[in-house]
Amino acid sequence: MHRSDAVEQTPWVLQLCHGYDGPFLDCARQYAALFVGTRYRVCTVYLTGAANEEVRQGSASDEVIFLQYSSRDLRGLKLRAIRELSKLAASRHFVTCIAHRFKPIYIALLGTSLPVIGVHHAFGVYDRPLRRLFINRFQSRLLLLGVSNAVRDEIRQQLPGWPAERIETLYNRIDVAAVQAEQFSRELAREHLGLPQGAWVVGNVGRLHPDKDQATLIRGFALALPNLPAGSLLAIMGSGRLEASLKSLVDELGVSASVRFLGQVPTGRRYFKAFDVFALTSDREPFGMVLLEAMAAGVLLLAADCGGAPEVVGDVRALFPFGDAEALADCLVGSSQSMAGVYSYEQKLHEHFSDEAVGRHVWQKSGLCSYFFKT
Numbered sequence: 001m002h003r004s005d006a007v008e009q010t011p012w013v014l015q016l017c018h019g020y021d022g023p024f025l026d027c028a029r030q031y032a033a034l035f036v037g038t039r040y041r042v043c044t045v046y047l048t049g050a051a052n053e054e055v056r057q058g059s060a061s062d063e064v065i066f067l068q069y070s071s072r073d074l075r076g077l078k079l080r081a082i083r084e085l086s087k088l089a090a091s092r093h094f095v096t097c098i099a100h101r102f103k104p105i106y107i108a109l110l111g112t113s114l115p116v117i118g119v120h121h122a123f124g125v126y127d128r129p130l131r132r133l134f135i136n137r138f139q140s141r142l143l144l145l146g147v148s149n150a151v152r153d154e155i156r157q158q159l160p161g162w163p164a165e166r167i168e169t170l171y172n173r174i175d176v177a178a179v180q181a182e183q184f185s186r187e188l189a190r191e192h193l194g195l196p197q198g199a200w201v202v203g204n205v206g207r208l209h210p211d212k213d214q215a216t217l218i219r220g221f222a223l224a225l226p227n228l229p230a231g232s233l234l235a236i237m238g239s240g241r242l243e244a245s246l247k248s249l250v251d252e253l254g255v256s257a258s259v260r261f262l263g264q265v266p267t268g269r270r271y272f273k274a275f276d277v278f279a280l281t282s283d284r285e286p287f288g289m290v291l292l293e294a295m296a297a298g299v300l301l302l303a304a305d306c307g308g309a310p311e312v313v314g315d316v317r318a319l320f321p322f323g324d325a326e327a328l329a330d331c332l333v334g335s336s337q338s339m340a341g342v343y344s345y346e347q348k349l350h351e352h353f354s355d356e357a358v359g360r361h362v363w364q365k366s367g368l369c370s371y372f373f374k375t
Contacts (some may be wrong), residue, residue, distance in 0.1 A: 011093055012040065013097075015100075017104060028046075036060070040095070119170070144159075146169050184274075190274045199233045220325040229336055281328070285307040
């Protein structure tokens, strides 16, 4: 075989992403990492977002393409994107397409004849009848993945005609060593965030948005405060449209001296060791990447018992009913009296939520493996 023929027959995996904002750059990295050390090469395509060398490096792919569409370009039929993807798919020996979120799945199905792995990162994707009608047309070349069993089960319920094995779970994951290497020590993290070194600190990270329900977090903390160590603080990292109303709630409850709004902190996961407890109060969180980052920091977790969070946390003692401030207060008081400082999630991370663990799952589970490498 001539060298040019070998190059032409190199099997490629096409990865299609809406953009690289928020967690989606790392989502692209996670799936590209599945093919490290194999004969497959990965081409990651971002539909939106300017060309960016940091994103290119962070995608962990053999090639990265920025199509640089605007959000307006991706409304309606998306014909330009479909045509451009069709040309790309014909340019080399692609064997599979991994598409994140519904619009990329739609474009991949209409722009290529490849088997498509559609990754779903949210609830409610198939609430719309037209989406269900569309996706059912392409069942024969689709495998749908949810980032948690909770997401998977909702999709199975919304697409009852599908075989269960065509709607699977593949958990989000992290490069444990890389995340831990960039996390600051407790002392440096607190210094950077302006938190007292000796305080017992409850942390929360996320948009200030109704879905994240920081209002319940604030109410629960206020209820717990009289029974928490002296000088305890609630530190909320993030920004959003509810900032003013949440600050008003803090004032109304009389705990303004004990609550810190840290604002938007770039690469916030570096500072998770500043917290003694990480509390996630979100409504139906599909998975909760911040939980993995807090686990990597060795911070005790508390989470609302809904969505995908219970699958990550695991321990029922660390869960409370969504929106139940009194139950959260009980959990906070219990956590302040536990051995949180010596708790370790290392084994759980490495066995279930690391790149290596999920990679083994893909290669060893025949259904997923055969679809990834279907030609």
